[in-house]
Amino acid sequence: MLDVQGLQTIYLAGGRDPIPAVRGIDLHINSGSATALVGESGCGKSTAALSIMRLIRRPLGDIVGGSIRLDDNELLSLSQSAMRNVLLNEIGYVPQDPTVALDPLYTVRSQIADVCPPASKLERDERMVALLERLGVIDARKRLKSYPHEFSGGMRQRVAIAIALAKNPSLLIADEPTTALDVTTQLGILRLLDEMRRERDLTMLFVTHDLAVARLVCQEVAVMYGGIVVETGPIGTIMDRPLHPYSRALLDADSGNAEPQSRLRAIPGQPPSLTAMPAGCPFAPRCPLAEPACSDAVPAVEVHGAVKVRCIKAGQS
């Protein structure tokens, strides 16, 4: 179970004003279920994921508010060494690009063994082979001795997942795990993540920019924009009937349903820069429904059934 309340993270840039990147987000993920954190680059989704692992530290930045509870631990009040233990035992992380996430100088065996719970060498090898085989790595016993460059992109991602899972974590954070892969490889990886979540009762946070991908592996979604969660709830509900104008615009901008050669319903303008965040709703400058009140303050959370949305015009069109 992961419960994040009011998480705020800033970046520090030598002497200048701190830059707010995550401006108070709430997330609740039950054990055995998956939530997607969806948004465009610069919306704060990766910063949020790194903050949960407390990897944003001075002098780069700092977590300046909120609480992060993983099962029974309040992560923000842990000492550095206690947090290291949590990272070593409780949290698995699957990176976006396995090409740079694996160290080219070490064999797959030694990279997985680094994070394995203590056991005899023989037993550990057996566990690694079993895990890699489960993840679809053919000839796993032989491939333990291979180096990362000897694997294809998809296989490398399987190795990265093995590293994340070898410690038997309770929380798995996957940051765009299939963005760097071919479409034909992508489905296999997504299927594995889904199966692992069920088998191991994992709490999964899935960071992505692609709602369609998120729908395949997640039950819930939190849509982020300008450092806040603008809409959150069951992913099917939100994709079928988005309440926030940004969620709707994202779905509308997709070319999948449009007539070929027709103009897409693009969102005008650019996402806001972290250093010049609008005072009120961050989406107001691009929003077709915006009115002056939108720029006064960040809208409060409104509850519409299972969906929570930060918009004063939620559901209107």
Next chain:
Amino acid sequence: MASPLQADRPTVARPASGLRSRLANRRRWKYPYFSGGVLALFVLSGLIGPLVAPAEPTGIDLANALQPPIGFGGSWSRPLGTDELGRDILSRLLDGARVALIVTIAAVVLAGAVGLAVALISGYRGGRLDAFLMRTTDASMAFPVILLAIVIVGIFGASTLNVVIILTVAGWPSYARVLRSEVLRTKTMDYVTMSRTMGGNGRWAVRRHILPNILPTILVLVSLQVGLAIIAEGSLSFLGLGVPPPAPSWGRMLSDGRKYLDEAWWLPIMPGIALSLTVLASNLLGDWLRVNNDPTTKR
């Protein structure tokens, strides 16, 4: 719970301590006062030092040998004291700056030019020429500088020109090595490929794309090599392979003064300070130039 959205002005962000914020702000110094000042002084001494010196740099005055600097019992006529032969240290430092300046400019300009040319040809052309040039570079790097110096000085005798030749031959391979890898990195950037699709040739790519983008590295290398060259000249003089006496050189002043460290500390300390300040200033100036030449660090 307070609204989490008031995080725009976090309360916990403490201002960094004075020195740390000054260091952090170093990148935004508008002008490099310290390093520019020291280097200007260095160049000026090299050019007109002998004219303003209080005494003849080679003038021996045994009656006034080992006079301390002012503040330690010395007199204004010999502000930094005198050496074991009674020669005025300040005058010798000023005159030595000339030697250091010649050696530095030669080492930087000649070695840099050769190294850059090799790097560009080798990195951009690639193929067998690259292999040949790089093996040549390796061979030059592997060849001991001291041995080279002994051979050259043994055949042609000690002279400033020979110091310059030695330092150029010893210096160019490190430029070539580092800059070649920079050329290789820049060459694969999409904007270089793009210029080829527009009909740009190798010369165009080098002039408009590669050189401007490896300039920061060149500046850093040059600033480091200035320091190394001054020190190398000192080492050569120390071994008697440098600028022939009696012309003063900082390196030989340092090595000669070493013997007097106990009784007359100013003999080695004064040229040591001059040398350190110059090297430090050149490194700082290089850093400043690199940062201020980069459009991505401008606000």
Next chain:
Amino acid sequence: MNAMTTTARTEAVLEARSVTKVYQAPGGGTVHALDDVDIVVRRGRTLGLVGESGSGKTTLTRMLLALERPTRGDVVFEGTPLAGMSPTELRGYRHGVAAVFQNPYSSLNPRMRIWDAITEQAAIERSADRKARRDRAMELLELVGLGVTAADRYPHQLSGGQRQRIAIARAISSEPEVIVLDEPLSALDVSVSAQIVNLLLDLQDRLGVTYVFVGHDLRLVRHLCHEVAVMYRGRIVEQGPAVEVLDGPSHHYTDALVTASSLESLADTDDADTKAVPPDGSAGCHYRFRCSARDDQCDTVTPPQAIVDDRLLRCHHPLRVAGRPSPVG
């Protein structure tokens, strides 16, 4: 009337004729990056190139941009083969075929101002002075929907979407016939990518420019392209009208791609990672180890390029084209 005869009316502007590209592998041996590839790009239309990594689509774009020469075969621009071009003709080619690359961050020199970058071709050719180039840059900036204030900026001061507009402005600066778009949208966010799609469509309407669009997002390819060529391991396995091919694939590989990109369910699909790969340069269908219809013929005989319905196809056992009866006569 079938689509083949319709498209035949529009003139071919850029063609690849039996292009083969063989690289020497570092450890000895060879790699057939392209194996007998034919494509025809018709004026004013968009040809999509799709396929996974290693399919040869990047190598093919390098041939089309004359960055490399084919081992066999030739690239033909407006009837003239690239191999026999004089320097003047080659210069015409450089004018006629422009490019936009995938990564808007590495395709602009960080030390060049925007106006200078946009008009680089004129600077290379010394065909206009500084003032004329600047004026032209202003025009182009307006054309791609950016204000003239961008002219004096450096690339790092712009966002990814704005940079991609700059890259497009640079591509149209020489008034080219063809623009090769190498995954121009994949580095962009959804909301920004839709803007660029619209810009590309607008420019095609206004300037009549032809596109070769390399992409991995089949939904976007279906939206933007008139024709599509599906590549697998150096060969074009299926080529035809984009909507028809992607809605009713004939080749098993196209089918696998379409299923995988529809993202409808996690159901078991053809998973490239777990399948063997045929040795380089060997006969037979390259796709056979991943194909459900494989038989002895697929192992030994390279499928010839055949016209089935209105498509070019390399398959011994094509899937039936859904909802389309075979043309009679």
